[in-house]
Amino acid sequence: MELKRVVVTGLGALTPIGKTVAEYWQGLSNGVSGAAPITRFNAGKFKTQFACEIKGYNPEDYFEKKEGRKMDYFTQFALIASNEAIADSGILENVNRDRVGVIWGSGIGGLKTFQDESIQFGLGDGTPRYNPFFIPKMIADSSSGNISIKYGFRGPNFVTTSACASSSDSIVAALNYIRLGMADVVVTGGSEAAITESGIGGFNALKAMSERNDDPLTASRPYDKDRDGFVLGEGAGALVLESYEHAKARGAKIYAEVIGGGLSSDAYHITAPDPNGEGVVLVMQNALRDAGITPDQVDYINTHGTSTPLGDGAEVTAIQKVFGEHAYNLNISSTKSMTGHLLGGAGGVEAVAAILAIQNGVVPPTINHFTDDENIDPRLNFTFNEAQKREVNIALSNTFGFGGHNTSVIFKKFTE
């Protein structure tokens, strides 16, 4: 059977550097850092006391009180970004809602909900007083469930969970469901809300996060010699994907085409990246093959680049293996230098960044570069510190998750 072409017709973003797609792009193109001291809880005793929070987030700006308190932040973020993407796409005007799916990504789900309910139980005398909303708030699929309930979308509906690759996996799943004709439209992307005591404490225990408490703004510094771990972010990125024929029939505006997705696993260690980057080589090769393109056709790679000492190097090694000499022609950047690491939401917001780079002919930078790392080839262009104008025809977005999950998605400037 012939696979359908899949295009992007709507975008949504709720990020630490902007609460709408327009604000997000402004932050990305101006190289804004979203990091600041944690306000959500007293982090005084934690090794890391800063994060990339959504600035001034107040659920009541978006939800009625009764509605909001039944949703963990990760679901609220999912709805906010999806609302923007769905409105942007104009899809509601005339669509068969039985043919619209929601495939969302979240690495954890309602971490704060789980944490707080468990604390309450622990403080009691052993009598269970679990709130009836505890489970529906906590489970990761309450995000896709709530989106479908709000809009009456009765197509395929589920959540992908693969740690920090979660929302690239959801995008690839959405791509394939539409390609196969199982839905005409899929709302996809991902969200995370892990800036809680257990999130910060847990990642600190893994020694995965930056502890640069004296200078949060520059703590996320991918590829810099002095990088010391990732900075936790939160938020959501949403895309409306649609079969080209469906988009064309309704005269939709088209941002880009999704031409391929690749998946692989390191099969190496539950948290450490394979230093040889073999799984990462494989995932980019898989994505290029799926897209039917050669490495030299790629202009921009939005990397996973979390600012960890090991991970950044392994990804660069893999890029050089896959792209050879063409690696020097690429623009490479890690937008996590600005947004922090949204974990299961990363693939969503970074897909939006890659698509906006194609749209605007501007590559967002890797900010916070101070000192070259002698182990990283200086001839590579990491788009350090300032955005660069560049015609981007094809952009590749990488995300990798604890567990060894690797996912790459490829977007292309749309042409008939």
Add this chain to the structure above:
Amino acid sequence: MSEIAEKVRAIIIDKLGVEESEVTPEASFTNDLGADSLDTVELIMEFEKEFNVSIPDDQAENIATVGQAISYLEEHAK
């Protein structure tokens, strides 16, 4: 209005996000105040916590209106 009645009304207003004027003794949680099955379970739990009582399931099923909640709790609250 008794102290218990006032507390019951406050819980209902808070949990169901309704206006004070809607919380009349005859008002049904599900038919008038927009509660679904989970909301009513949560309300019963809040009553149990606030008034330090344990409401058995078979009795909770008979608490469907504001007035029924108030009379049950006036009778059973410690």
